[in-house]
Amino acid sequence: MERIEVGRPWPEGPIAMLPVAQLYVRDIPLLRPPGRSEADLLQVLWCPFDHPANPATALFWRSAATVTDILDAPPEPPAIQFPGYLPEPCLLTPEQVTEYPNAMELSKELQEQLGDWSRWQAAGSALDSSYEVAPDEFYGDHLSIAPGWKVGGWTRWGLTEPMPRICSECGTEAVPLLTIATTEWGSGGEGWIPEEEQAKTTPMLPGQPPANFTRIVVASRYNLRLHVCPASPDHPHIELIQ
Secondary structure: OHHHHOOOOOOOOOOOOEEEEEEEOOOOOOOOOOOOOOOOEEEEEEEEEEOOOOEEEEEEEEOHHHOOOOOOOOOOOOOOOOHHHOOOOOOOOOOOOOOOOOHHHOOHHHHHHHOOHHHHHHOOOOOOHHHHHOOHHHHHHHHHOOOOOEEOOOOOOOOOOOOOOEOOOOOOEOEEEEEEEOOOOOOOOHHHOOHHHHOOOOOOOOOOOOOOOOOOOEOOOEEEEEEEOOOOOOOOOEEEEO
């Protein structure tokens, strides 16, 4: 951080990548690489420079039992492009939640039903009256896409409409692997906040968005979504900003 603030030097030669996430199958049972049943560890790294508009990521599927030669001092890049590309070390507490597709991925009929206030009332849902003018926003805020970092799940579309994510190697449709999020939750989605966090006042750095525990800021506070080919973990993965 100090090196880049002094003149923002643009490094030459190879750049050491930064660790972004280390996930174990023992903590997240659904985290299984296709065709590689012996792998029980996913390591995600990125280059702290834009390629061209976000950090370039690299995925490594490994067997935790084989990770024995650990460096005392991992290599560091000579500088980073933005402070938000330097993760703050923290622990994850995985929790399985149920979510539903983005409204744009639903049929026209279902979208119309989401906008019918009488249907929500008939369901006996505990609704804030403020949603009466736009009932579909209740679906988006509280039922549809879980915010924050997550493995799998549905994609939070918004910058673009839903688009196919096709493996460039074999043409198979890629599946969601990991969402790298700027914030764990935002306005309108307070219902997703874990109970143990709702009573806390989390200290934030000046200028940081709320619930930004990792200090990562992706593309002006959006999410970086990684998709992988279900046919082979060796095929290139797809990066998507939403």
